Amino acid sequence: MTSVRGRWLVAGSIDGEILRLDESLSFWGGFDAASGCVVDRAHPQCGSRLTGKVVTMPGSRGSSGTPGVLGEAIRLGTAPAALIISHADINIVAGALTAETLYGATCPVLLVDTAVLDGLCSGDSVQAGEGSVS
Amino acid sequence: MNTRPTVPKSVVSSSTTGALVLLDCEERWLRGEAGAAMKLAMQLVLAAAEVSEVTEMVPVEMAHINSCHYSGVMSLDFAEFLLADRVSFAVPTHTNASLISCSTPHLRPEDRSPVEVQGARRVMEIYEALGCTPMWTCAPYQQPDGRAKLGQHLIGSESNAVGFANSVLGARTNKYGDLLDVAGALVGRVPLAGLHTDAGRRATHVFDVSDIPSATRTDPTFPHLLGVVLGRAVGHGVGAIVGYESEREDDLKAIAAAAAAAGGVGLFHVVGSTPEAPTLENVTRGQTPSDHTIVTADHLAEAAAVLTNASADEPLRAVCLGTPHFSVAECVETLDRLDGRRIAPSVTMLVTTSRAVAAELELRGLRNEFSEAGVDLVLDTCSYFPPHPSGLDGLTLTNSAKWAYYAPGLLGVPVGFESLERCVESAVAGRWIR
DSSP: OEEOOOEEEEOEEEEEEEEEOSSOBOHHHHEETTTTEEOOTTSTTTTOBOTTSEEEEEEBOOOTTHHHHHHHHHHHTOSOSEEEEEEOOHHHHHHHHHHHHHHSOOOOEEEOOHHHHHTOOTTOEEEEEEEOOO | OOOOOOSEEEEEEETTTEEEEEEHHHHHHHHTTTOHHHHHHHHHHHHHHHHHTOOOEEEOSOEEESTTSOOSHHHHHHHHHHHHTTOOOSSOEEEOOBSSOSSOGGGSOTTTSHHHHHHHHHHHHHHHHTTOBOOOOSOGGGSGGGOOOTTOBOBBOSHHHHHHHHHTSOOBOOBOOTTHHHHHHHHSEEESOGGGSTGGGSOOEEEEOTTSOHHHHTSTTHHHHHHHHHHHHHTTSOEEEESOOOOOHHHHHHHHHHHHHHHOOOOEEETTTSTTOSSHHHHHTTSOOSEEEEOOHHHHHHHHHHHOOSOTTSOEEEEEEOSSOOOHHHHHHHHHHHTTOOOOTTOEEEEEEOHHHHHHHHHTTOHHHHHHTTEEEEESBOSSSSSOOTTOOSEEEESOHHHHHHHHHHHOOOEEEOOHHHHHHHHHHTSOOO
């Protein structure tokens, strides 16, 4: 069990199994909210199902459509359990915060140093304590 | 409209960025005293400050939002949530293009895509009911009310409109994604970050086109290709173009749209043309740019290759013009090139534009000329969005790098990129004239 510390961009707690994405993912166009799977054919983890996993990735490639796709996955229950990223992008944060208000469910987002991210491997268990942001 | 007190009151602590000073009303909104929607708006704006690690906010004077473009269930749920609280926007707020067209409902028939078409209609109704200006265009800068001024801060969302506002008008905006665009327009302030700041607007990459022959530089496809070259090289940085003379606004629009599609560019400067760039030194701000590209014919050929994935022997099915929305000048040029001829019956030709441009064409007695030529003047929307527009079922020509960049992925059609002249001649002939 690995315990990580970072800065919460969307408050919550993390306790689950890691699924590591080696490259940034654009949820819009790269992720199917209905199935919870990566569908970007250029992505190394194309086909991986993110549902319920603690997904680690360098960041999210931001696009206007990203909040809607992540929010839809949260609504449908196909979203990751949490995201651990080393580069922040407002669009995933906006999607997760809005889903929390609209649907009462969210996807916590923890920002960590690159070195911390590099130490996290698929299949490991990871924990991060409850936190809140201003 | 919300009134915005100017006396700062509260200080919100932020884990990395020290302190952010909130206005009285913002403090109340954050506490939820004005309802759940304003609370969420404040949360989103503060999250944006947290992500960009800044502690200063800047008031904006207008907004052009994309959240009014139906993009799935959450976009509709969010709109209904805003309506339930009867929120009012702090600044004049203009709507980006929709999924559906008031002029051309058969473009995306309701019986074929009922969820999307009904969702889009409802989302449009809601944002109009909330007091947005119903421009439904990706080119708000073609209308006086949607045209930001030099130095004004605004909220932009659609990528070409962000590039145009920053580059051609010298206004200041980041590219705001869905939800945050509305949140910022409700609050009336955004984090002072990125392209809102002087430092963020400094040119990092010079593109010198002086070696390109003049005949190439004045070809109408040149600004599109240059935009692709710039976008692919500079990514999210800021480019400065040297050696380019055109001050035609539609050429600068083409660069903005192509650079944003190819690389996420939100600002470029054209030395001698755009308002912040009387000289190169003005935009490099005394620093040496990190990259310097001498643009060559090879660069342009590579860009052109990216934009055409069709082979010449395929039968021509469609011609799509108007991405970004055609200006009055571009519509008039299209009619001039048609010169009273009808397009071939086997071809669907769409010209997308705004209600405002169509009204101007109507006043000039020109709007009917499109239908007489067999061309659909399509308002409110764009032809590369899914659901798949009717008639786009094979080789499609366009004069827009942006359209050519997105349509193969979004619509699955083979695309040829050509000048406006060749697009029109091909539509009339019923085959791709190369």
